Amino acid sequence: MVGSATDRRSIGLQTRYIQPGRTAVALVDYDIALQQLNSATLIGNARVGHSWILGFDADHRRSPLLELNNALIGQAAPDLTTLQNQFTPSQIRQLALDRTATSNTFVISASRPFGDRWQFMLNLAGLQLSGTPASGGVAATPSTGLDKNVSLQISGSSLLQASDLHIFAVRYDNSPLARSTTLSWDARFVIHGAWRLGPRLSVEELTSQMFGGRQLLYLPQVRGDWTGRRSVFELTAGYQLQQQQTQQQQQTLTGEPVTSTVDQRSMYISAAYRLRF
């Protein structure tokens, strides 16, 4: 409740289906105050043959979570009580619906082990976030369009020493705004006792008209962590090299496009201590 108005009132359902080799989970959330479906998710996986596991994840939801407070997005009013001085309750309700986009996600996956130590995983995913209309003095936002990606991952554990982990991945992402391809290697080595060292290297090629051309991102990173029974201490250090290539029509004698390259470098370090309880 916010003042006399109901911010969110919903009813939900969660159901599970479990059989040997097959599981499915369905979750539904319906907002009874705004009389709208807030989210519906269906997740399932099944063992096929001796080794393959196929999975899917279908998710339809309002984003952000549907509630009356969403009417404040883009407004100068700090709270609903103030907003009620400008709009009627039904207008506020409509504003909340207008500011809340809808996202649809669908993922299918396949995985299987190879031998005792290797695992193969493939994911195909599609994501679309709807636009929002202009209303109440707030501008419209466009839809993101359909963002499609495919990723292939091969991981191996206890390869060079006990408890080590190596993940090799390639990912291709194609959206109306950009295309990117990423290659990465992520590892974890045992240093001593509960200490682990995790080098990571990823190289990403990004092509986007928004950024004015082609970018290459090199992201080497080192993570160190100590994990105890109730606490985790993490140190992360990384370096980012961003090479941006843009093609511009120059006023030269020939009039041919000229490619210019800009390098950007940044370094970061972070430390974190977490308690589990």
Added chain:
Amino acid sequence: MHIRFALTMAALAALTACADAPPAARQILDEESGNTFFVVTKPLVFARERSDVAAHARDYATLVAVAVDESGTISEYVLLHRWSTVDRRMLPPPKPNAGELRILAEGRVIDLVPLEQVPVSLSSRPELHGPKHGDAITRAYKIDLPTLHFIAASRALAVRMPQEPLDTPFGLWRDGRASLAQFVTAQGAHER
């Protein structure tokens, strides 16, 4: 001429057949003790998923049938390599005294108690199918050929480690029953 050609081809075919047939057991002479031991060519590997602690991580129990010929006295053993791909921070290694092995074969329970020590001839040899990494603990169990034969002929097989804190079953991961059956047959003939 034709007869000589046919004999040559038959000899070649026999040689090829010999080369193709997998050996029933690997025979190794322990130069220190003078004992000969025979190791099954392909072990039985059992596994259980450990998705409770990490994705795609598993505990393994590798069972290796071995026969040791000690001055004409033959003894059969099962070696257990108990290992895991789980980060050891998530999983303390099994305690040394938690070595009881329970084999579930066709509904029959075969309980095996580990020897106090792994026989010297059988400790840390590369031919014994031990894992390269994974914090393996190796134990030896005395067994006999009829029990090995029963295991090799079983359609449903699983193992449990009843003295470990987590006593969920290990399912058959890599099937070595055909190799075990060959090993039993060869050892039976050898002992006769």
